[in-house]
Amino acid sequence: MKKVGIIGAGASGLMAAIEAAGEGAAVTLFEKKDRVGKKILVTGNGRCNFTNANLSKDHYYTDDDDFVERILSKFGNSELLMYFTGLGLLIREKNGYFYPSCDQASAVLDLLRQALTEKNVEVKTDSNVISVSTKNDAYVVTLENGDTYQFDAVIIATGGKAGLSPKETVNGYDILNKLNHKSTKLYPALTQIKCEGLNFKALSGVKSDCVLYLFADENLIMSQGGELLFTDSGISGIVSFQISHCVAEFLDNKKKVEVVLDLLPGIEEEKLKAFIVPKMLLHPNQTLEEFFVGIHNKKLNTEIIKRIGLKPSMKVSDVDKDTLLNAVLSLKEITVKAVDVNGFDKAQVTGGGILTGEVTDDLESKLHKNLFITGELLNVDGLCGGYNLQWAFSTGIIAGRAAGKQEDK
Ligand SMILES: Cc1cc2nc3c(=O)[nH]c(=O)nc-3n(C[C@H](O)[C@H](O)[C@H](O)COP(=O)(O)OP(=O)(O)OC[C@H]3O[C@@H](n4cnc5c(N)ncnc54)[C@H](O)[C@@H]3O)c2cc1C
Structure with missing residues (x-):
C-alpha cells in the first residue's frame, strides 16, 4: 500500500x-x-x-x-x-x-x-x-x-x-x-494598516461605510468599498484588509502610499451641498458640534471640525459659509498616509x-x-x-x- x-x-x-x-x-x-x-x-x-x-x-x-x-x-x-x-x-x-x-x-x-x-x-x-x-x-x-x-x-x-x-x-x-x-x-496580508494624518486615537472604534482609494507614488492603484473601522493607529475592517497586501508591498518598495477615504459613499457632492446649505441657514445659532449631529459619527464630526482649525463650541453664524461647506465635503476625501501594516x-x-x-x-x-x-x-x-x-x-x-x-x- x-x-x-x-x-x-x-x-x-x-x-x-x-x-x-x-x-x-x-x-x-x-x-x-x-x-x-x-x-x-x-x-x-x-x-x-x-x-x-x-x-x-x-x-x-x-x-x-x-x-x-x-x-x-x-x-x-x-x-x-x-x-x-x-x-x-x-x-x-x-x-x-x-x-x-x-x-x-x-x-x-x-x-x-x-x-x-x-x-x-x-x-x-x-x-x-x-x-x-x-x-x-x-x-x-x-x-x-x-x-x-x-x-x-x-x-x-x-x-x-x-x-x-x-x-x-x-x-x-x-x-x-x-x-x-x-x-x-x-x-502580512488581510491586516490593519497603520496611518498618519488623522487623530486616530480619538477616532478609535468608529465604524463607517467607506470607499478607499489606494495611491502609490500619486498613481491610483485600486479602490475598495465596505465597512471601515478606525483603530488607534490607523484603519482596519474588511475594506482596509483588502488593500493591505498591496500596501505592505508598496511600502517595502519604498513607495509613497496614500489612502483617500470617502466616508460618505453614495452621497454625491451636489446632494451634500443641497443638504448643508439650508441646514446652515436654518440653524445659525447652533454650535458646530450641534450642527454636525446627523451628518456622521460624533467622534468623526469633532475631528473634522478640529482638522479645519475650528472649535466645536463656535457658532455656525461665526464661520464662513464656504469653510463650513468644505468641512462637510471633506468627509468625501480625507487623505491619510500609510506608514506600516500590522505584523x-x-x-x-x-x-x-x-x-x-x-x-x-x-x-x-x-x-x-x-x-x-x-x-x-x-x-x-x-x-x-x-x-x-x-x-x-x-x-x-x-x-x-x-x-x-x-x-x-
Ligand atoms: C483569524 C483568521 C481568520 C480567518 N478567516 C478566514 C475566513 O473566514 N475565510 C477564509 O477563506 N480564510 C480565512 N482565514 C485564512 C485561512 O484560515 C487560511 O488561509 C487557511 O487556513 C490556510 O490553510 P493552510 O492549510 O494552507 O494552512 P493552515 O490552516 O495555517 O494550516 C497549517 C497547519 O500546519 C501546522 N504546521 C505548521 N508547521 C508545521 C510543522 N513543521 N510540522 C507539523 N505541523 C505544522 C500548523 O500548526 C497548522 O495546523 C483566516 C485566518 C485567520 C488567521
Missing part, C-alpha cells in the same frame, strides 16, 4: 489526508499543535466563511492568474459546496458568502475529523516536522523529537506565517527551500510564497516527484470573503487525490 505523509493539519492538510486515504493510500498526518485544524475554529469570527459565490482568479494576489484559474476550475465553489454537503454540512449563503448554517466553524472541523477517522488516517499531533529529505525514491520526514518516518509521497501543508507569533518558527518555507524550492518575499501575528494570511511555476496543476513539485505543496504556502493569497479557505481546500483535495493515486512501488 502506498504511504503518504502530510505535514500540517490545517484546512489544506486535512482535506489532502481525507482524499489521499480515499484513494487507498496509508496516510499519516503530522500536526505540531496538540489538536488538528485549530485555525479553522477562528475563521470568519468563529463562523467559517469557507467560500464565495463570486469565486474567480480576480480575487487573488499571485504570480500566475492562469494557474489560479486552472486550479479553481478543477475544484471550485460548486464542487466545495457539494463536498461539504456530502460530509453532512447544512450550508447557508449571505450576499455570496458561504457559512455553515449553524454559524459554528467547529462544525466544519468536526465533520473533517469524522472523515479522517472514517478513512483511517493516522493523526500525529504534537509532532513538529523539522525536515523532509529525499532518500532514493522515498521521502524521510524528521520530527523535532528525532523520530523519522519514510513515505512514498509527501504533502507539505504547513500554511504560511499569518497568525504566528514572532517567536514561532515556520518550517514550511525552510523545508521547501532546503529542497531547492524558491519563495517570493513574504508580506504576521495579526495578519489573516501570508502574501507571497512558493512560486506557483514550481508546481504542476496537481500541486506536485516540478523539482521532486511525489512531493506536493498546498494552501497558503504557495504564492496565492485571496481577498476577504472565503477565498483563502477555498484555496486551501481546493489545493488540498487536488494534491491529496494525486498523491494517493500514484502507483505502488
Whole structure:
C-alpha cells in the first residue's frame, strides 16, 4: 500500500489526508499543535466563511492568474459546496458568502475529523516536522523529537506565517527551500494598516461605510468599498484588509502610499451641498458640534471640525459659509498616509510564497516527484470573503487525490 505523509493539519492538510486515504493510500498526518485544524475554529469570527459565490482568479494576489484559474476550475465553489454537503454540512449563503448554517466553524472541523477517522488516517499531533529529505525514491520526514518516518509521497501543508507569533518558527518555507524550492518575499496580508494624518486615537472604534482609494507614488492603484473601522493607529475592517497586501508591498518598495477615504459613499457632492446649505441657514445659532449631529459619527464630526482649525463650541453664524461647506465635503476625501501594516501575528494570511511555476496543476513539485505543496504556502493569497479557505481546500483535495493515486512501488 502506498504511504503518504502530510505535514500540517490545517484546512489544506486535512482535506489532502481525507482524499489521499480515499484513494487507498496509508496516510499519516503530522500536526505540531496538540489538536488538528485549530485555525479553522477562528475563521470568519468563529463562523467559517469557507467560500464565495463570486469565486474567480480576480480575487487573488499571485504570480500566475492562469494557474489560479486552472486550479479553481478543477475544484471550485460548486464542487466545495457539494463536498461539504456530502460530509453532512447544512450550508447557508449571505450576499455570496458561504457559512455553515449553524454559524459554528467547529462544525466544519468536526465533520473533517469524522472523515479522517472514517478513512483511517493516522493523526500525529504534537509532532513538529523539522525536515523532509529525499532518500532514493522515498521521502524521510524528521520530527523535532528525532523520530523519522519514510513515505512514498509527501504533502507539505504547513500554511504560511499569518497568525504566528514572532517567536514561532515556520518550517514550511525552510523545508521547501532546503529542497531547492524558491519563495517570493513574504508580506502580512488581510491586516490593519497603520496611518498618519488623522487623530486616530480619538477616532478609535468608529465604524463607517467607506470607499478607499489606494495611491502609490500619486498613481491610483485600486479602490475598495465596505465597512471601515478606525483603530488607534490607523484603519482596519474588511475594506482596509483588502488593500493591505498591496500596501505592505508598496511600502517595502519604498513607495509613497496614500489612502483617500470617502466616508460618505453614495452621497454625491451636489446632494451634500443641497443638504448643508439650508441646514446652515436654518440653524445659525447652533454650535458646530450641534450642527454636525446627523451628518456622521460624533467622534468623526469633532475631528473634522478640529482638522479645519475650528472649535466645536463656535457658532455656525461665526464661520464662513464656504469653510463650513468644505468641512462637510471633506468627509468625501480625507487623505491619510500609510506608514506600516500590522505584523504576521495579526495578519489573516501570508502574501507571497512558493512560486506557483514550481508546481504542476496537481500541486506536485516540478523539482521532486511525489512531493506536493498546498494552501497558503504557495504564492496565492485571496481577498476577504472565503477565498483563502477555498484555496486551501481546493489545493488540498487536488494534491491529496494525486498523491494517493500514484502507483505502488
Ligand atoms: C483569524 C483568521 C481568520 C480567518 N478567516 C478566514 C475566513 O473566514 N475565510 C477564509 O477563506 N480564510 C480565512 N482565514 C485564512 C485561512 O484560515 C487560511 O488561509 C487557511 O487556513 C490556510 O490553510 P493552510 O492549510 O494552507 O494552512 P493552515 O490552516 O495555517 O494550516 C497549517 C497547519 O500546519 C501546522 N504546521 C505548521 N508547521 C508545521 C510543522 N513543521 N510540522 C507539523 N505541523 C505544522 C500548523 O500548526 C497548522 O495546523 C483566516 C485566518 C485567520 C488567521
